Amino acid sequence: xxxxxxxxxxxxxxxxxxxxxxxxxxxxxxxxxxxxxxxxxxxxxxxxxxxxxxxxxxxxxxxxxxxxxxxxxxxxxxxxxxxxxxxxxxxxxxxxxxxxxxxxxxxxxxxxxxx
Numbered sequence: 001x002x003x004x005x006x007x008x009x010x011x012x013x014x015x016x017x018x019x020x021x022x023x024x025x026x027x028x029x030x031x032x033x034x035x036x037x038x039x040x041x042x043x044x045x046x047x048x049x050x051x052x053x054x055x056x057x058x059x060x061x062x063x064x065x066x067x068x069x070x071x072x073x074x075x076x077x078x079x080x081x082x083x084x085x086x087x088x089x090x091x092x093x094x095x096x097x098x099x100x101x102x103x104x105x106x107x108x109x110x111x112x113x114x115x
Contacts, residue, residue: 020027025086027063034060053096069086 023029026093037043050062070086079085092098 020082020091022063022067025067025083026058027067027086028058030060030063035064048099048102051093051098051102053094053099056090056094062093066093 008060037046046061050065066086066089069089070082073079073088074082079088
């Protein structure tokens with residue numbers, strides 16, 4: 001697949017097909033209902049809870065974020081395997097780095113909103 005950007009730069013991407021089982025990174029199967037949210041306030045609170053850091057307690061929403069972040073880290077070449085990506089995502093959450101970024105986003109958002 002080739003993608004030409006407006007400045008004229010052409011990038012070539014390779015497509016890979018393989019199977020991956022989330023159980024290999026200790027992410028348990030869940031039901032769709034486990035991932036459903038609620039009203040905006042409840043969803044915001046649940047998202048903040050995921051980002052807070054501290055001991056990693058598993059739940060479907062947090063595990064989904066870890067899995068997606070882990071795959072993203074792999075796809076973008078930050079790690080060599082999905083397993084390593086999930087480990088990095090978990091470590092990042094445990095260390096509270098997600099909460100730090102959210103705090104910075106809020107500051108910037110408030111600054112922009114005051115303009």
